[in-house]
Amino acid sequence: MTTTVLVPSGVLGLGFSQAALERGIAQGCDVIAIDGGSTDSGPHSLGTGLSKYSRAVCKAEWCALMQARAKLGVPLIIGTAGTSGTDSTVDWMYEITCELAAELAQTLRVARLYSGQDAGFVISKLAAGQVTPLSPAPEIDAERLRAMTNIVALAGAEQVQAALETGADIIIAGRTTDTAIIAALPLARGEHPGACWHGAKIAECGALCSTHPGTGVIRVTFDKTGFEVEPMAPEAACTPHSVSAHMLYENSDPFRLYEPGGYLDVRQAHYSALDARRVRVEGSEWVAGPYTVKLEGARLAGYQTMLLAILREAHYIANAQVWAGKLVSVLSARVAEQIGLAIGDFSIELRLIGVNAAMGALETRKSLPSEVGALCLITAGTQAMADEIGRLANPFLLHMPLTDDEPLPTFAFPYSPAQTSRGAVYEFALNHLMALDSPMEAFRLELNEVGSRADVA
Amino acid sequence: MPMLRDLVRKVAAKNAGPFQVTVDVFCGSAEAYTRVAPALSDSAVADLFGVEPQLLRRFDIPDLHVIKFSMPRPVVQGSRLDRDMHGAQFASLLEELVI
Numbered sequence: 001m002t003t004t005v006l007v008p009s010g011v012l013g014l015g016f017s018q019a020a021l022e023r024g025i026a027q028g029c030d031v032i033a034i035d036g037g038s039t040d041s042g043p044h045s046l047g048t049g050l051s052k053y054s055r056a057v058c059k060a061e062w063c064a065l066m067q068a069r070a071k072l073g074v075p076l077i078i079g080t081a082g083t084s085g086t087d088s089t090v091d092w093m094y095e096i097t098c099e100l101a102a103e104l105a106q107t108l109r110v111a112r113l114y115s116g117q118d119a120g121f122v123i124s125k126l127a128a129g130q131v132t133p134l135s136p137a138p139e140i141d142a143e144r145l146r147a148m149t150n151i152v153a154l155a156g157a158e159q160v161q162a163a164l165e166t167g168a169d170i171i172i173a174g175r176t177t178d179t180a181i182i183a184a185l186p187l188a189r190g191e192h193p194g195a196c197w198h199g200a201k202i203a204e205c206g207a208l209c210s211t212h213p214g215t216g217v218i219r220v221t222f223d224k225t226g227f228e229v230e231p232m233a234p235e236a237a238c239t240p241h242s243v244s245a246h247m248l249y250e251n252s253d254p255f256r257l258y259e260p261g262g263y264l265d266v267r268q269a270h271y272s273a274l275d276a277r278r279v280r281v282e283g284s285e286w287v288a289g290p291y292t293v294k295l296e297g298a299r300l301a302g303y304q305t306m307l308l309a310i311l312r313e314a315h316y317i318a319n320a321q322v323w324a325g326k327l328v329s330v331l332s333a334r335v336a337e338q339i340g341l342a343i344g345d346f347s348i349e350l351r352l353i354g355v356n357a358a359m360g361a362l363e364t365r366k367s368l369p370s371e372v373g374a375l376c377l378i379t380a381g382t383q384a385m386a387d388e389i390g391r392l393a394n395p396f397l398l399h400m401p402l403t404d405d406e407p408l409p410t411f412a413f414p415y416s417p418a419q420t421s422r423g424a425v426y427e428f429a430l431n432h433l434m435a436l437d438s439p440m441e442a443f444r445l446e447l448n449e450v451g452s453r454a455d456v457a
Numbered sequence: 458m459p460m461l462r463d464l465v466r467k468v469a470a471k472n473a474g475p476f477q478v479t480v481d482v483f484c485g486s487a488e489a490y491t492r493v494a495p496a497l498s499d500s501a502v503a504d505l506f507g508v509e510p511q512l513l514r515r516f517d518i519p520d521l522h523v524i525k526f527s528m529p530r531p532v533v534q535g536s537r538l539d540r541d542m543h544g545a546q547f548a549s550l551l552e553e554l555v556i
Contacts, residue, residue: 042535042542136529248481252473252527358546428475
């Protein structure tokens with residue numbers, strides 16, 4: 001007996017080849033699993049509890065997967081639904097699923113696995129010494145935990161298995177590790193644990209482990225001694241090199257991958273080509289350890305307004321950094337004087353595009369660009385205050401001279417009005433592990449029947 | 458003196474979660490790997506990224522001709538002072554390191 005997982009792409013919303021998906025359906029599988037997000041785009045999704053991708057695009061892709069699921073009669077799982085896997089994004093995905101069930105005339109059992117953490121629960125775990133910082137970790141205490149807009153724990157295979165055990169047709173999981181949704185069924189069916197986790201890591205980004213990442217669809221088969229991986233697009237190939245190199249991806253340690261309950265060790269993994277397109281891997285080991293889950297949390301860090309001025313005058317290009325330093329000092333002093341804010345209650349940052357906007361103080365290149373973009377980012381406690389500081393900054397960004405003895409310049413504002421309100425900005429506020437007494441201690445499962453003959457949510 | 462990018466196939470950087478960045482030097486061949494690995498010093502890399510040397514982790518992977526560096530992100534991803542949300546431009550800094 002073996003277990004086959006079909007992974008349509010690295011994330012719902014990014015697209016996959018429909019032809020490749022159909023080839024995967026034709027070959028059959030035991031479960032279809034797709035990731036719904038990551039922290040890669042920053043803290044905004046976790047802060048707000050909103051998906052970063054277009055609802056229409058996610059719905060269109062999910063529609064194709066719901067049809068595949070119905071055709072094969074196997075479970076369909078999405079992990080980290082709606083980019084950050086908060087309770088609200090799980091419900092967002094559930095709403096899309098209910099709409100599609102009605103449109104496709106499907107009657108389904110849908111399980112929702114919630115990863116959202118109540119601050120009070122994490123506080124009690126912290127008091128009990130069951131929350132430990134990773135490195136580096138922000139400082140936390142009860143007050144900071146209560147101030148976070150969302151906290152999630154990353155579910156592992158055990159929680160996804162609990163969802164599978166309900167017999168659900170579709171599982172919408174909140175935040176999970178990238179691998180858990182793929183490893184869950186093979187582990188439950190007794191396939192080789194090292195192979196389950198390693199194969200899951202290789203497959204979690206879809207066809208990124210192949211020669212043609214854009215085609216999306218990957219098929220992984222797990223057995224008692226290893227796993228085999230094949231891309232479904234005929235023009236794509238998995239090679240021992242492309243597969244082994246995937247352990248490098250987004251991973252601090254290329255040989256170890258930590259999951260709830262232990263870690264994967266791939267140092268003895270052996271990769272062999274079954275043919276020009278398929279790879280078999282054996283020798284990965286799962287090392288069991290204490291049951292901990294990683295925590296992620298976001299807190300509100302203020303509200304922002306931005307302005308952009310383009311400097312093309314040679315004199316200002318040559319002295320851009322001095323000018324920028326002077327501008328920030330002058331503006332900060334004016335805000336304190338004329339608006340009356342304390343220095344710690346706002347920030348004004350000027351990033352010079354064309355000089356060092358990407359690298360900041362780490363920049364090593366020294367050359368003069370044709371023009372400089374002065375990107376002014378203002379952060380304050382309310383949008384109204386950030387906007388007010390923006391209005392104060394406006395004439396200075398446009399006209400401030402390098403010295404008092406020279407004529408006023410006029411730089412280029414690319415559009416009117418010159419300032420743009422950016423809204424709330426968030427920061428990641430947790431990088432911690434939480435020990436659990438049992439895998440489901442921090443997670444919740446809800447099961448509903450949805451579709452043409454049931455109540456639509 | 459050559460830059461790293463003159464000697465290797467590719468340098469790629471990515472976030473490994475919001476608090477760490479990982480940079481992979483794909484040497485492209487055994488010859489390039491043998492030449493670059495001893496010449497690429499941990500202290501030069503730590504210095505370039507402004508991280509304390511004891512926080513820089515290095516993995517030499519001869520089977521893949523890859524040298525990996527992992528470190529705490531110079532600025533936490535998405536914090537107010539972060540300039541590169543995906544952490545990918547750090548690679549372009551390393552590839553210009555003179556070896």
